Amino acid sequence: MTSAEIITIGTEILLGEIVDTNTRYIARTLRSMGVDLYRTITIGDNVDRIASAISHSLERADFVITTGGLGPTIDDPTREAVAKAVGLQTEFREDLWEQVVETISRYGRTPSENQKRQAYVPQGAIGVRNPVGTAPCFIVEKQISGKTHAIISLPGVPNEMEHVLHESVIPYLQKTFCLDEIIKVRVIHCSGLGEGMIDEKIADLETLSNPTVGLAAHTGVVDVRITAKAKTEAEADALIAQVEA
Structure with a gap:
């Protein structure tokens, strides 16, 4: 029995400025894969609160999916929060920066300096390509009691999240957790x-x-x-x- 929790990140959700459609979409996807969803949580853009939520989710579930907080601005805290939750530092990844530059260049623009933030991920993270947006995604694996647990961080923009979920995350989950139920x-x-x-x-x-x-x-x-x-x-x-x- 594989279990999961979903954490949506964004103060704008808590303020009622936007409606969270990502949780429903991910929940239905996990249902079709036979994954038991234990809990869904929405947290504002605060590193400490996000890190605490991730840590507690990993105590209950095999993997955690986060959405949001991967943009280039100071109030996009997911990378730092995930790193803090598992006791790691973030590191600059040249391969992820190349993805950011390539995506922005397709629109005839030059990346700004602050967009380099999007190429920082927790040390040792698995980079996940986001071909429809500028924010690279990532997966952090952690061994707990001899078993692999994972934090999967996806964009908050729904069409980006859905694309990466189907193209990269579902195959990863099927392979890592041997999912064979619906x-x-x-x-x-x-x-x-x-x-x-x-x-x-x-x-x-x-x-x-x-x-x-x-x-x-x-x-x-x-x-x-x-x-x-x-x-x-x-x-x-x-x-x-x-x-x-």
């Missing part, structure tokens, strides 16, 4: 009965471990969610069908 969800929409009444009727199903059954109330509708984990989609469908019957 999680499938089926939702049954119920109307005419309240959440409490439905709970009374299916209480025994809500104690199952695989598939699990949960309720979510909306205006005029109650959703019954059946979630199954299996090696194949067909096996997951069979588990769900047993509950539906």
Whole structure:
């Protein structure tokens, strides 16, 4: 069973200036890979708080995905926070700087001096190419009790994050954590009965471990969610069908 946590970084999210769509996208992607998502967190642009959150996430989960904070400005703190979380310094990487220069040059511009910040990553990090943006991504591996854990830092810009997630991160996760399961969800929409009444009727199903059954109330509708984990989609469908019957 492989587990993960997601940390979205950006004071603008906490202030309600933008909506975090990255968490939902990553969560659905991890679900399709059979990864158990334990927790999602949003933190402002503060090195100490980000580092603390990463450290605690690594105590619970096999890997942590961060989004945001990889830009060239002083208030883009993810690189320093990840390094602090694992007790490392940051280092300038010429190969990552070449990526930054190449990307900016495609737009006919010359990199500014502050953009060199984007080529600094925690010592020994695995560089991850970002072909659709200027911010290189990176992966830091840490051995905990003889087992590989990882921090994967992605851009906050959604189209950049999605591209790197599919092109680089998913293959890395499949190889590193030997992912061979899927999680499938089926939702049954119920109307005419309240959440409490439905709970009374299916209480025994809500104690199952695989598939699990949960309720979510909306205006005029109650959703019954059946979630199954299996090696194949067909096996997951069979588990769900047993509950539906």
